[in-house]
Amino acid sequence: MCTVIVRTGRPLTLMGIRDEFADRPWEGPGEHWPDHPGVVGGRDLKAGGTWLAIDQAAGRAAALLNGRGTPAPDAVRVSRGDLALRAVSSGKLPDADLTRYDPFHLVLADPAGARLLSWDGHRPEVTELPDGTSMIVNTGLDHGHERVTAHLPRFAGDADWHEPLRDPPSDAGEALIVRHELPDGRVFATLSVTLVTLAPDGATYEFTDMTS
Numbered sequence: 200m201c202t203v204i205v206r207t208g209r210p211l212t213l214m215g216i217r218d219e220f221a222d223r224p225w226e227g228p229g230e231h232w233p234d235h236p237g238v239v240g241g242r243d244l245k246a247g248g249t250w251l252a253i254d255q256a257a258g259r260a261a262a263l264l265n266g267r268g269t270p271a272p273d274a275v276r277v278s279r280g281d282l283a284l285r286a287v288s289s290g291k292l293p294d295a296d297l298t299r300y301d302p303f304h305l306v307l308a309d310p311a312g313a314r315l316l317s318w319d320g321h322r323p324e325v326t327e328l329p330d331g332t333s334m335i336v337n338t339g340l341d342h343g344h345e346r347v348t349a350h351l352p353r354f355a356g357d358a359d360w361h362e363p364l365r366d367p368p369s370d371a372g373e374a375l376i377v378r379h380e381l382p383d384g385r386v387f388a389t390l391s392v393t394l395v396t397l398a399p400d401g402a403t404y405e406f407t408d409m410t411s
Contacts, residue, residue, distance in 0.1 A: 248280015
């Protein structure tokens with residue numbers, strides 16, 4: 200399960216926590232995509248896309264989470280990894296050909312605010328994130344989810360957003376930093392954390408490799 204946390208205001212602050220199988224290949228942030236000049240993000244080497252991208256010159260960021268619902272048909276399915284790239288490059292949430300994608304949640308943010316596009320395999324839903332702090336998980340903007348209930352208060356007000364990252368990895372359902380050792384020997388864990396701030400006078404990007 201991945202997590203995206205957004206706090207509106209000046210600056211807007213966005214954190215993306217990426218949970219994935221530890222043996223899935225990836226590389227750290229860079230301008231990996233010639234079709235999207237100026238866009239920086241970590242790259243998934245299996246499918247070529249990203250889970251979080253920022254265009255610092257444009258002052259935009261986009262973050263992607265897998266969703267729940269009906270998968271796309273095998274004959275037309277494409278990777279969700281291009282969704283954050285498309286959104287951050289254009290400044291628009293994608294609204295066409297969503298039937299090619301498995302369910303997802305996509306956050307697009309700029310200094311003025313953030314929008315969430317959720318796709319369950321049948322219909323899209325766009326939500327303007329409210330003022331204050333929001334946490335999005337794989338079930339969406341789910342205020343009753345155990346991770347949200349446990350951790351959202353830690354990011355409110357003037358909280359230090361780096362402090363929760365010092366949590367020890369855990370396989371508890373509410374854990375923010377996770378590590379699950381599966382019966383087949385594979386490991387599912389928090390691989391990286393990205394912290395972005397977006398303000399009218401500039402944007403910052405901070406990437407932490409949680410595997411090192």
